Amino acid sequence: MPTVQYTKSMPVIAEPDVLVCGTGLAGIGAAVAAARNGASVLAVDRMGFAGGFFTNIIGSAFDGFVFEDTGKPVVGGLVFEMLERMGVVEPGQAPHLSYNVNGDFTEVEKHPERVIPRTDPELFKKAADDILIESGARPLFHTQVSDVIVKNDRVETVIVSNKDGLVAVKPRAVIDATGDADVAAWAGCPYEKAESLQPMSLHFRIAFVELTFELRRKCASVLEKARAEGKIGLYGGPWPATFSGRDIYFNVIRTPGDATNPNDWTNAEIQGRRDAWTMFELWKEALPEFKDAYFFTSGPTSGARESRRIVGDYTLTGDDIRQAKRQDDVVVLGAWRIDRHPEREAGYHDQPVVPPYDISYRTLLPQGVENLWVAGRCHSATSEALASSRVTANSMGMGQAAGTAAALAAPTGKGSREVSITELQDRLLAANVILDPASAMDR
Numbered sequence: 001m002p003t004v005q006y007t008k009s010m011p012v013i014a015e016p017d018v019l020v021c022g023t024g025l026a027g028i029g030a031a032v033a034a035a036r037n038g039a040s041v042l043a044v045d046r047m048g049f050a051g052g053f054f055t056n057i058i059g060s061a062f063d064g065f066v067f068e069d070t071g072k073p074v075v076g077g078l079v080f081e082m083l084e085r086m087g088v089v090e091p092g093q094a095p096h097l098s099y100n101v102n103g104d105f106t107e108v109e110k111h112p113e114r115v116i117p118r119t120d121p122e123l124f125k126k127a128a129d130d131i132l133i134e135s136g137a138r139p140l141f142h143t144q145v146s147d148v149i150v151k152n153d154r155v156e157t158v159i160v161s162n163k164d165g166l167v168a169v170k171p172r173a174v175i176d177a178t179g180d181a182d183v184a185a186w187a188g189c190p191y192e193k194a195e196s197l198q199p200m201s202l203h204f205r206i207a208f209v210e211l212t213f214e215l216r217r218k219c220a221s222v223l224e225k226a227r228a229e230g231k232i233g234l235y236g237g238p239w240p241a242t243f244s245g246r247d248i249y250f251n252v253i254r255t256p257g258d259a260t261n262p263n264d265w266t267n268a269e270i271q272g273r274r275d276a277w278t279m280f281e282l283w284k285e286a287l288p289e290f291k292d293a294y295f296f297t298s299g300p301t302s303g304a305r306e307s308r309r310i311v312g313d314y315t316l317t318g319d320d321i322r323q324a325k326r327q328d329d330v331v332v333l334g335a336w337r338i339d340r341h342p343e344r345e346a347g348y349h350d351q352p353v354v355p356p357y358d359i360s361y362r363t364l365l366p367q368g369v370e371n372l373w374v375a376g377r378c379h380s381a382t383s384e385a386l387a388s389s390r391v392t393a394n395s396m397g398m399g400q401a402a403g404t405a406a407a408l409a410a411p412t413g414k415g416s417r418e419v420s421i422t423e424l425q426d427r428l429l430a431a432n433v434i435l436d437p438a439s440a441m442d443r
Contacts, residue, residue: 010159012168016042017410018403019158019171020137021145024052025392026376027177028128029078029399030406031137034175037407037427041137042169044160046144047300050128052179053392054119057303058203060103060241060249062117063391064336067356068107071098071114072440074333074356075393077400077433078131079117085127088118095432101336103241104251109213119392120243145178148186154371154415155187172413173371173406177399180260181308181366181378189366190311194383198305198341199254200265201236202272206250206280207296211242215289220347222286223252223279227346232278235346247296252279256343259304268302305341305377305390312380313417314362321357321388329421330358330435331405331428332397340387356437359389361421364402370415373402397433404428 017039020031028050031043043050053059062083066073073080073095080094089097100114101107108116132139146166147159155174159166176183181191209215219238226232238252253272257264276298284290318338319325337351363380364373374380375398377390404427405419425435434440 008166010166010168012170013164014042015170016040017171018173018175018406019169020044020175020177020403021158021183022052022177022179023050023128023132023139024056024177024179024376024395025054026395026399027052027175028132029396030175030177030375030403032078032131032135033400033403033431034407035135035137037404039407039410042140042171043132043137044140044143044145046142048141049125050132050139051121051124053303054124055121056299056301057201058121058205058249058299059119059392060243061119062393063102064334065117065393066099066101067335067440068101068353070440070442071100071111072442073099074335074434074437074440075397077397077428077431079393079396080432081131082124082127083117085131086119086123089115104239105211105213105216105241106239118243145182148183150187150369153369155183155369158183172410175399175402175406176372176374176378177376179304179307179377181310181374184310184366184372184374184378185308187366187369187372189368189372191308192311193308194306196343197258197307198387199234199236199343200257200259200268200302200304201251201255202253202268202276202298202302203249203251204276204298205247205296207247207294209248209290209293210246211240211248215287216240218287219283222282224347226282231282232275234344235275235279236341237348254341254346255302259307265302272302273298306383306386308378309383309386310366310374310378310380312363312367313365314360314380316359316363316381316385316389318382318384321354321385324355324357324437327358327360329361331361331401331424332359332394333357333434333437334359334389334394335440336388336391336394338384338387340384354388356440359394359398361401361405361424364398365416370417371409373406373416375399375402400431400433401428
């Protein structure tokens with residue numbers, strides 16, 4: 001491949017204690033926690049809003065928030081606060097209620113009496129803006145991480161691009177919440193990538209139709225028939241939810257690809273829109289409930305479930321999850337199923353239920369760099385374990401832990417491995433984070 005040599009001096013636009021790269025669930029958790037613990041924080045995002053999966057892709061509820069056998073929360077802290085800010089629960093009530101695992105009607109039908117930890121995308125955008133600004137963090141949208149400069153085992157400079165062109169940030173500490181471990185990879189940290197990645201997905205919403213448990217089954221039957229007749233290719237589920245009672249949000253598109261490959265990501269957008277419209281037209285033709293239905297929107301971007309996974313100081317495994325292995329440096333709990341979407345199969349797939357388990361602080365520490373943390377689906381886990389730990393509530397919890405740790409380290413220039421685990425856990429507990437799985441096990 002031909003190369004081009006390019007040299008340019010660029011302005012340093014900020015020198016924060018903590019730079020957070022990405023303001024999805026992990027990035028919000030990191031930025032707010034770091035700022036509340038006294039750090040100056042700059043949080044950059046390529047989109048014009050925060051929220052990641054909930055707003056970039058369109059998500060319906062906090063996955064991984066509860067242990068589904070009991071409906072009791074396993075991830076607290078900022079997840080509680082975001083549910084309160086969106087009006088899903090009354091202030092102070094979040095830790096004490098019983099919740100459904102998410103908003104998917106496949107699950108709601110099992111426990112219709114439980115609260116849905118719903119996350120309407122527009123409500124979430126506003127709640128994310130509010131919590132970031134009120135915490136003292138400085139968000140900078142429409143700003144893409146472009147490169148990383150490492151000196152003496154520390155990230156010295158992060159190059160970002162926006163309407164000012166290429167500009168530089170010189171932070172004391174960096175949190176990679178890009179989902180794809182962009183900062184860690186470009187800093188030269190080791191990472192892994194599965195040979196068979198979970199497929200990408202473009203979510204979409206249909207208006208003027210009322211979702212019912214029976215309609216979910218009808219939608220699935222239409223897709224099964226269309227697949228058998230060769231009218232449609234791969235799809236998942238479907239897993240429908242509703243935000244208003246008069247619309248349906250669909251998680252159903254399944255597109256093989258690697259989100260770190262620009263061509264694959266482009267194909268996921270184009271093929272995803274094509275498949276979404278095909279499904280909509282099939283349902284409209286076959287189901288009277290869709291008589292007045294209107295294709296309202298697809299997500300601003302296709303989403304990825306899995307891409308790069310850093311090699312950290314500890315790697316979470318499937319056995320750790322199944323055995324609920326305790327970790328001395330636990331910073332967040334997980335309880336989502338081992339939910340590995342198959343790359344080449346259609347319909348529903350097996351999702352083994354697991355007990356609440358510990359996620360170690362060491363899974364947030366990329367090897368080879370001392371002032372860099374990751375949070376979210378790029379943390380150190382096997383591909384199997386990531387099928388559980390990758391989801392939204394866990395990501396926000398990882399971000400809250402990473403942000404708190406970075407705020408403890410940055411003022412004195414300490415590295416990520418010099419943070420006192422006891423002090424970190426004490427601060428997380430003081431912020432209503434749950435670190436004891438026993439609280440979720442009792443009915």
